[in-house]
Each structure stands twice: as C-alpha cells, then as structure tokens.
Amino acid sequence: MAVRDIEPILLELDRLEQMAESGYYNPYTMFDWPDAIEPDKPWMSENLTTLAGTPMWDELTREQQIALTKYEAINFFSLNIHGIRELMSEVVMRIHERTYANVSEFLHHFIGEENEHMWFFAQFCLRYGGKLYPAQPTLKADSVDHLSPVAREMIVFARILIFEEIVDHYNAYMATDQTLPHIAREINRVHHQDESRHVAFGRMIFTNLLGQVAKRDPAEVPLVAEYLENYLQYSIGTLYNPAAYRDAGIPDALALRRRALEHPARIEAHDRILKRTRSFLTKAGVGRDVIKR
Amino acid sequence: MTEPMQAVRAFILGRNPKLGEVPDDLDLIDSRAINSLAFVEFIFLLEELTGEPIDPEELDLDDFRTLAAIQARFFKQKASL
Numbered sequence: 001m002a003v004r005d006i007e008p009i010l011l012e013l014d015r016l017e018q019m020a021e022s023g024y025y026n027p028y029t030m031f032d033w034p035d036a037i038e039p040d041k042p043w044m045s046e047n048l049t050t051l052a053g054t055p056m057w058d059e060l061t062r063e064q065q066i067a068l069t070k071y072e073a074i075n076f077f078s079l080n081i082h083g084i085r086e087l088m089s090e091v092v093m094r095i096h097e098r099t100y101a102n103v104s105e106f107l108h109h110f111i112g113e114e115n116e117h118m119w120f121f122a123q124f125c126l127r128y129g130g131k132l133y134p135a136q137p138t139l140k141a142d143s144v145d146h147l148s149p150v151a152r153e154m155i156v157f158a159r160i161l162i163f164e165e166i167v168d169h170y171n172a173y174m175a176t177d178q179t180l181p182h183i184a185r186e187i188n189r190v191h192h193q194d195e196s197r198h199v200a201f202g203r204m205i206f207t208n209l210l211g212q213v214a215k216r217d218p219a220e221v222p223l224v225a226e227y228l229e230n231y232l233q234y235s236i237g238t239l240y241n242p243a244a245y246r247d248a249g250i251p252d253a254l255a256l257r258r259r260a261l262e263h264p265a266r267i268e269a270h271d272r273i274l275k276r277t278r279s280f281l282t283k284a285g286v287g288r289d290v291i292k293r
Numbered sequence: 294m295t296e297p298m299q300a301v302r303a304f305i306l307g308r309n310p311k312l313g314e315v316p317d318d319l320d321l322i323d324s325r326a327i328n329s330l331a332f333v334e335f336i337f338l339l340e341e342l343t344g345e346p347i348d349p350e351e352l353d354l355d356d357f358r359t360l361a362a363i364q365a366r367f368f369k370q371k372a373s374l
Binding site: 134136139143145230231234238 | 310322325327328329330331332333334336337340341349352354
C-alpha cells in the first residue's frame with residue numbers, strides 16, 4: 001500500500017468517538033431471535049424490492065412476492081456482509097499507518113462495530129434463510145490502476161462511504177416499517193443508528209482525501225468522478241441478483257433482471273436511492289457533472 | 294459475426310464509447326474495456342446469451358481477455374452451426 005505520498009489525515013472526531021463509547025451495546029445479547037419468521041410477512045419492505053413499481057411485481061403470485069422479499073433480504077444482508085469484509089480488511093491494514101495515526105482511535109470503533117454488524121446480518125441469513133449469497137466475482141486486475149496513489153486511497157474510503165449510504169437508505173426505511181417481522185425491523189434500526197456515525201466519518205475522510213487529490217493534480221478529479229459514477233451504478237446492479245429471482249421461483253431470471261434494471265420506475269427508484277450521495281458528491285466537486293465524456 | 298457476439302461487442306462499446314471499435318484481439322482486461330465494476334454485468338450477459346451458468350469459482354480470466362477468446366470459449370459450437 002502506498003500511503004507515503006499521502007499527508008496525515010487530521011479530523012475532529014471527539015464527538016463521534018464519545019457517541020461510539022456512550023452508545024456501545026452488546027450485539028450478541030441485545031437481539032431476541034425468534035425461532036422462525038412469521039409466515040406471510042415480508043422480510044424486507046415490498047416497495048424496496050427490485051421489482052417494486054413495475055408490472056413485473058404485479059405479475060407475481062403472492063407466494064412469489066413474499067419469497068422475493070425473503071431472498072432479496074438475504075441478498076441485501078449478504079451484500080452487507082461482503083461489503084463489510086472488504087472495508088474491514090482495507091481499514092485494518094491502515095489502522096497504525098502514520099497517515100491515519102490521528103484517526104486511529106475512531107477506526108478501532110469503526111472496525112469493532114462493523115464486525116458486530118457482520119455477525120448479526122449473518123445470524124439473520126443463516127438462522128432463517130439457511131444461507132448467504134456468495135460475493136460477486138471480481139477481477140484481480142483493478143479498475144483504479146490508472147489513478148494516482150492518493151486518488152486510489154481516496155477511492156478506498158469512497159467505496160466504503162457509498163456502500164454505507166446506499167445501505168442506510170434501506171435501513172432507515174425498514175427500521176420503522178410495521179409490516180416487517182420485529183427482528184428484521186430491529187436489525188435495520190440498530191444498523192441505521194451506528195451507520196449515521198460511520199457516514200459522518202466517511203464524509204470527513206473522503207473530503208480530506210479528495211482535497212489532497214485536487215491539490216496534487218486538479219485534472220485527476222474528473223477521472224475520479226467517472227470511477228465514482230461507475231461504482232454507484234455497479235452498487236445498484238448488485239441489488240438485482242438473478243439467484244434471488246430463481247430462489248423465489250421466478251422464471252427467466254437474467255432477462256427479468258435486465259428488464260427490471262432498465263424499467264423507468266426502477267430508474268426513478270435508483271435516483272431516490274442515490275439522491276443523497278449524488279448531492280454530496282456534487283457539492284464536493286466530484287459529481288457526474290464534472291465527468292469528461 | 295454471430296448475433297451473440299454482436300451483443301457482446303455492443304456491451305463493450307456501450308461502456309466504452311471512446312473506443313469506436315473493438316478489434317478481435319484487443320485485450321479487454323488490460324485496456325480496462327472490461328473493468329472489475331463491469332465484470333459482473335458482463336458475466337450475466339454471457340450467461341444470458343449462452344443459456345449456461347458461469348461458476349464464479351471456475352473463472353479463467355483468459356477466457357474473457359479478447360473477443361476471439363470469448364467467441365472460442367462461449368460461442369464456438371453455436372457459431373459453427
């Protein structure tokens with residue numbers, strides 16, 4: 001890892017650290033896990049499924065609709081688990097680097113909390129669904145090789161931030177959705193609570209590193225913006241897992257996925273999911289508007 | 294060119310409009326025409342075109358490196374019909 005070219009990250013994190021300490025809880029004892037999920041209840045909010053708002057949802061039987069909420073909940077939590085695995089491994093490797101000495105205290109809270117989130121997401125999937133979906137295949141050759149070391153460093157934290165903001169859109173809604181089983185609501189609520197601190201931290205570290213990128217070479221900012229836009233689109237795509245459609249008994253999963261991704265109602269839904277993040281990126285000077293096509 | 298290969302080419306051009314064309318021997322991975330963010334979508338496209346699942350555990354990157362390799366690995370039988 002090339003962090004020598006990067007200036008030490010100095011952030012005012014006292015308040016976030018105090019909140020992490022005062023809000024600390026034991027995840028292993030705080031949930032009351034029922035033996036089973038009540039039948040006929042959706043596992044995730046119906047209007048957050050990937051077919052919501054399209055005729056493809058209306059064409060499903062009620063059994064298929066409930067099954068889709070089940071398998072998309074497992075997919076959503078599986079994505080969380082794989083996302084956490086990725087971010088934890090990145091952060092662990094940096095935690096005692098000189099660049100991060102000033103934020104190391106908060107990074108310890110961050111890793112600890114993320115490990116706990118990973119545990120309760122997996123508990124939910126394995127207890128009630130009997131499985132996780134595997135991580136998506138990736139290329140070893142990375143798509144950031146064309147960027148400078150500081151921009152690549154920024155991308156590490158940008159990916160974490162974007163991932164957390166998208167997930168939080170779902171968590172915030174499901175935390176209060178009374179149609180869901182209590183345990184599903186609780187997991188979303190607890191995660192939403194912790195993530196508000198992580199997102200606040202993520203935005204601060206992102207802004208710091210983006211400043212370093214722009215200072216070194218302003219011409220690199222549009223390249224970073226292009227990567228981030230592609231990452232937003234990639235992240236949306238991962239929500240549409242053909243394996244979840246198949247498990248829900250819906251035929252022609254790949255064609256359905258393609259049709260769903262392109263459907264105007266879904267494009268509007270994607271805009272809603274990404275609205276807060278896009279607005280942040282634009283204000284930071286690295287939104288879609290600066291990409292050179 | 295067979296219909297599935299046209300769809301493969303259209304996918305690559307759609308994501309890389311600056312390329313203009315995709316030579317059969319262009320290294321799609323080294324040139325970043327297919328990067329890690331596009332790779333999942335590309336696998337889904339190939340699965341749909343071939344009607345066969347692709348096991349992520351069994352992936353050989355060289356099968357995806359050029360249009361010629363993709364044709365040989367995924368569409369050879371269909372192309373010879």
